[in-house]
Amino acid sequence: MAKIKEERQYNAIMKRIDDLFFETGENTPSNDPRLVELDILSELVEEYEKEHFPV
Secondary structure, rough: OOOOHHHHHHHHHHHHHHHHHHHHHOOOOOOOHHHHHHHHHHHHHHHHHHHHHOO
């Protein structure tokens, strides 16, 4: 799986997630390409944040 390598990528992905969040909703089919992209990007961000922003 791909990995976010730097903060610039992280910021770009966060912007894309924000855009996708408002383009999809609870009635969006699970196979909609926007929702699939949102899921993948969210997983990438989660891994990046675990490594760079531990709680």
